[in-house]
Amino acid sequence: MFQQYVAEKGWSIYDIYVEIQSGTKSKRRELQRLIGDAKEKKFDMIMAKELSRLARNGRLSYEIRDMVIQNNIHIITLDNAINTIEGNVDNFGLFAWLYEQESQRTSNRLKAAFKVNAQEGKFKGSIPPLGYRVEDGQLYVRNDSNPDIVKRIFRNFLQGKGYDAIARELNDEGIPTPSQIAGKVKSSDSWLGSGVRVILTNQNYVGDMVQGKSTTKNVTIDSRKYMETNEFIIVPNHHEAIISRNEFETVQQLIKSRHRKRPQPEVHLFTNTAFCADCGRGMQY
Structure with missing residues (x-):
């Protein structure tokens, strides 16, 4: 044209x-x-x-x-x-x-459709949790070593190892990261303690479908609104579990008990200046 x-x-x-x-x-x-x-x-x-x-x-x-x-x-x-x-x-x-x-009306319609699908137990995320695969909107445990990685992370945490220690072991053994397994274009080749924590707090591993943790604020804004726990869309006992509910709840209690209150970070050169291009949150060091 x-x-x-x-x-x-x-x-x-x-x-x-x-x-x-x-x-x-x-x-x-x-x-x-x-x-x-x-x-x-x-x-x-x-x-x-x-x-x-x-x-x-x-x-x-x-x-x-x-x-x-x-x-x-x-x-x-x-x-x-x-x-x-x-x-x-x-x-x-x-x-x-x-x-x-x-665009905003289209976004609102898509959000409404997403909510209905989530309430019906259809997985609508772009990448399934480590250890699962998606087929027709449903989560199934993978028939490979990935579910064992998840079990190992939970087991090591219960044995007293911290997030960073677990991440170091996985890196030392050359275990692929979740983004590498998912085939993301910009995948990280290193496990991080924060990534280990995400796995340890993911309720999907007990068989509950948990979605709607965040939503876009506006079609013109990249940052997301993170919902309160009571606003999550949860379908209990939806799919096969990788971690027992008792083990998962024990890990959540341990996370709370190990949590240390950190001092308020100091204002620095990049405060309110440098932001993550993906989630929109402020960068810190």
């Missing part, structure tokens, strides 16, 4: 910026590359299929609008909603707001 449009106008294409991430987010690699090239005046026009591909976010849309105005760059959308060559720039915010509201 772009090539045909450009050919008809007798123009030339500098580059094509391709991405599949949602237009509600500003931290998109190709969008940032496009903005950087625009500021360096590598081209004099931006074309998009529709404004929603550039921004489904009111704030972001105004940032893009101001950027192109400052750098004397035009924007044309193939749906004819925006065409700054013809002076059509006033509807920028209106269309972006409409697209943002549409």
